[in-house]
Amino acid sequence: MNMNFSNEEKESLIYDVRLSSVGPGRVTGSDVFHNPGGLDLAMKLHYLKVVYLFDSEAMQGLTITEIKDSFVTIFNYYFIICGRFRRSESGRPFIKCNDSGARTIETKCTKTLDEWLAMKDWSSYKLLFSQQIIGPELSFSPPILLQVTQFKCGGISLGLSWAHVLGDPLSASNFINLWGQTLNNLSLKIPFNIPRSAPTSLKPGLEKDPVTVKRVNPIGDHWILADSKKMDTFSFHITSSQMNNLQAQIWSPNDEQVPPFESLCAIIWRCIARVREGSEPTTVTICRPDPNGRGNDIIGNDQLICKVEAGNECSIVDTNLKILARMLVDQGIDERNQIEEVVEKDHGVTDFFVYGANLTFLDLEDVNVYDLKLKGQKPRFVYYTLQGVGDEGVVLVLPWSKDPSINNIDGKFVTIILPEDEMVKLKSELMMNGVMFEGVYY
DSSP states (O other): OOOOOOHHHHHTTEEEEEEEEEOOSSOOOSSOEEOOOHHHHHTTTOEEEEEEEEOGGGGTTOOHHHHHHHHHHHHHHOGGGGSEEEEOTTSOEEEEOOOOOEEEEEEEESSOHHHHHHHOOGGGGGGGSOOOOSOSSGGGOOSEEEEEEEOTTSOEEEEEEEETTTOOHHHHHHHHHHHHHHHTTOOOOOOOOOOOOOOOOOSOOOSSOOTTOEEESOOTTOOSOOOSSOEEEEEEEEEHHHHHHHHHHHOOTTSOOOOHHHHHHHHHHHHHHHHTTTSOOOEEEEEEOOTTOOTTOSSSOOOEEEEEEOOTTOOTTTSOHHHHHHHHHHSOEEOHHHHHHHHHHTTTOSEEEOBTTBEEEEEOTTSOTTOOOBTTBOOSEEEEEEESOOTTOEEEEEEOOOOTTTOSOOEEEEEEEEEGGGHHHHHHHHHHTTSOOTTOBO
16 A cells, blocks of 8 residues: 655654654763774765664563663763764864753654554654755764654664764664664673774875775755755665576576676666666766775775776667676776875765665675564664765665565565656666566655
8 A cells, every 4th residue: 555645644644753863871081083084084975874663572571761861871882973063173073972862752653553563654754854964064963863663563673873974784784783783681792992093194085086986065063965956755665586587587597697786777777877868877886885894993985886888889788788797797896095095085074975875785695684673573674765865876786675574575676866857767767677567665
């Protein structure tokens, strides 16, 4: 059941809004500063938004006060994210670890959880997380915000708004999953976050910006990408059997198949190329967790940021899907070092963005999306989206829950963020190519 609501009707779904703050249980101390690296600063105009939806069983014997109090423990380890941004004399942003805390929002919903899930209206999900961004007053802007919404049936949602400058999706996921362990009274076996010192001067930077980032006019202390086009978002679920059918359309039985992520992205890439006739995206970016990890840092941006260039002479629309899929697997060039260099060349002052600089595919399949548990219960559904996306757009690919006790179907969940004027045609292309079906998208 797809339902479309007016803005007034959507706003009326959420009521009884209360604000507060939660900080670490121990004092960090004075003059403790964390200096984001070049990769972190390249992501500062982006925000990760995550919603976890839980049945009422997960709340048995659990109160909102206990949920808020449990963040005190996890913030002892993640005290950096409870700080506030400042600027050095050179203008470079850094975090003063002053235990100012995270903003917490308590709300109630007029719907039951089942009614909410049945609405299948993605735009309503923004009611379950904060829209606040960093700035225009840095010293008053929390880098993370947490929203707890109680549904009429006793179920809840936990909405996380995470400033990407803090860390990549794996950082955010690990944080919230570890918080779940503290709520379940499990001991944490992680180091306390160690603030980074100011970076030393690098060798002279690149002459040319890497293609995976785009610089923008100075945005000052209001950290959000200015929209040159109105962006739209929609989501849909692909079952495993549907994914198998898509794979079979691309690969013959004798072929060595590439992973489903690249096959799916190849199809979506070609569909978007058809939508953008005359201006095909011949260069795309793939972002995914680094399998080698980030060492001892428990937050930070260390995901792979790889460019894949088909070449201007290549017609994406006319290229065989096998070739596009293998290109996504074999020809990605990681540009993290170059991004670091170009940001540090200007001492971290120049403003860049990554998501939507090219058409970007964000692989979230290894981000432990469904590992958060409340009272031993996994979420019914997890929704990811991004705020601050460039005109070229982003495709997010998440796993669907593999727990048969939650859903009797599995597969993948896809969220696409593109300019609004491209959406109707793209949905038609995706349906014609068997990627999605009428009535399955939000």
